[in-house]
Amino acid sequence: MSTQSGPDRPALVQLKPYLQPFPYGRNGKESWAAQYALETPSLKAEVDKNGGIKADQPYGEIWLGSTHENGPCFVEGKEQSLKELIQTNPEYYLGPKLLADQQMSSQYKNNLPYLFKVLSFDKPLPLQCHPDKKLGGKLMEDEKRRKGQNEDFVDSNAKPEVGIALSPFTAFVGFRPVEQVAAVLRGTPELQELFNPDTLEAYYRVAESSPNEADGKAALRTLFAEAVNASSSKVKAIVPKLCKRIAQEGADQVFGAANAYTAKGEANASGESEAEAMARAFEISVKTYGDEDVGSLTALTLMNVLRMRAGEGTWIQADDLHAYVEGSIIECMANSDNMVAHGLGTEEQGGISTFVDMLTYRHLPADQLLVPYQDAWNKGQEGLTRLYNVPIAEFDLIRVSLPPSREEKVSALDGPLCLVVTAGAVEVTVDGESLTVSRGQAAFVRAGADIAFSNAGAKEVEIWGAFYQ
Incomplete structure (x- = not known):
């Protein structure tokens, strides 16, 4: 392979990013995504042509290194997309090691294997997970058969991802360990109302038995299935009561049972008690999406609440449950844009039964969900x-x-x-x-x-x- 660069084969190019005005973003120029969009001349001209950055418009993401069809980057000042540039000479741009990697070459032939973004949001993202490659292909086929075209599922790639904080960052990530969920439920009568009494008793028995991995996952699956399928009327009966008691008694009184599991170190850069973090994330969710959103209660009851400072981050496998809450972050993922979701502002996408069936039900303490780094x-x-x-x-x-x-x-x-x-x-x-x-x-x-x-x-x-x- 020749490594000689030149006018027709530059080694280095500025990119024109792709601005995504997703509804969970910060409004107007409060969003880092919107701010960044104005820094690239060709993108600024495009934004200005459409009326500029609007103060009441949320701007959730800006895709900075993308060859994905849902948000392609271009070479700044040219009509050439990043994908087209790469495909003029894949070995030169991607390197022989990537091209020789069987997994990469089969999933991302002559293409970037990742999608690089900045997100800037003050409203929770949907309660979601991203399918593995096998399920991604099935969801594509099913949607094409039902609708005659692909809208939500436009590729078959898996989508594991990482989010690294650029500002203080709060996120629901993964299921709490089985015994932690049991403690939260036992200590919070309002959350118990989300489940049938027989379901709770069966879960408590499992939690008290020091369950193995498989039994723990099965027990969490039962709770999640019941929670995410809860009716809006059931949710609406619980949320106002819980909000009222938090306001009257304080977070540590309402969620005090969770404080024994308060995350330490980088998983809790805010220094909040677990109860305080739960109440804050819950209040943001309810303020944004109202008192009928099933995702607010599901995440609060079952999931870890991470709160990170700039430079700290979390990783998420394909089929892992997550819902980012607030912050500005670097996000990188495998080159895919698939999502199955329900709740926290999103109506069912991909099917609730698919959502329940696909999850890993990985249940780890919060500090095991952080990305290690080497200075x-x-x-x-x-x-x-x-x-x-x-x-x-x-x-x-x-x-x-x-x-x-x-x-x-x-x-x-x-x-x-x-x-x-x-x-x-x-x-x-x-x-x-x-x-x-x-x-x-x-x-x-x-x-x-x-x-x-x-x-x-x-x-x-x-x-x-x-x-x-």
């Missing part, structure tokens, strides 16, 4: 690069932090890098080509090339990147 990664020659060890085959993440007048050289990566600058301005140099990228702007770097980052201003620079290795 002073050995590919960063000046010690200014953090590697996030993502347990997902399609990608890993880096953060490069540059004080004024500093630079970092990152040794050649196996696969392509998509990056975004979240603070300051940086000069990126690859194969003798240089590009200045400032806050809110994104770029793409070919596989297999050394990369030099040099602070181009007087402020601290922060760069985030997703890449295959």
